[in-house]
Amino acid sequence: MSQWIQVKVSDDLAERIREVAEDKRNSFDAVAEAMLRQGSHAPELLIETSDEVMATYSDDELWAVVDQQLTKTERKRLDSLLEKNRAGKLSPVEEVVLDGLIAKTDFQTLERSKAFLVLQQRGHDIQSYVKTGKR
Numbered sequence: 001m002s003q004w005i006q007v008k009v010s011d012d013l014a015e016r017i018r019e020v021a022e023d024k025r026n027s028f029d030a031v032a033e034a035m036l037r038q039g040s041h042a043p044e045l046l047i048e049t050s051d052e053v054m055a056t057y058s059d060d061e062l063w064a065v066v067d068q069q070l071t072k073t074e075r076k077r078l079d080s081l082l083e084k085n086r087a088g089k090l091s092p093v094e095e096v097v098l099d100g101l102i103a104k105t106d107f108q109t110l111e112r113s114k115a116f117l118v119l120q121q122r123g124h125d126i127q128s129y130v131k132t133g134k135r
Contacts, residue, residue: 020099026092034096048107054114059122063135065115068108074101 009017021031049065057065070078081098084090090098120126129135 020096026096030093031096034093035100037097049111049114051114054111054118057115057118059119059124062115062119066112066119066129068112070101070105070108074104077101078105 017028017031017035020026020035021028054062054065069075077097078101081090081094081101084094085098116126124135
């Protein structure tokens with residue numbers, strides 16, 4: 001079952017949806033629905049923390065950034081979509097979802113790297129942490 005709803009979005013987001021729909025050869029509605037289903041996986045919602053702001057974080061906040069990862073559900077979905085992608089069986093909507101999960105993973109890696117840099121500058125032994133997983 002589905003419902004028609006009307007949502008006002010920015011021109012930038014509407015253009016992004018159009019671009020993805022064209023690139024993925026899918027309808028505007030299907031791409032918009034996939035983005036809504038993704039929630040925070042949508043690249044527009046992944047807002048990079050500036051180096052200046054990251055430097056103001058407490059050590060505990062920085063470690064929380066380091067420790068962030070996909071949820072179990074997201075990890076399972078990513079693994080499933082990657083497998084389907086390798087087999088060449090992804091639907092256009094699944095491609096959008098996969099792109100969003102990959103974007104989230106890339107985003108987390110970038111944020112984690114920034115946090116590691118600040119922690120290292122503060123004297124934390126990052127190499128030991130990477131090797132052992134212990135602070």
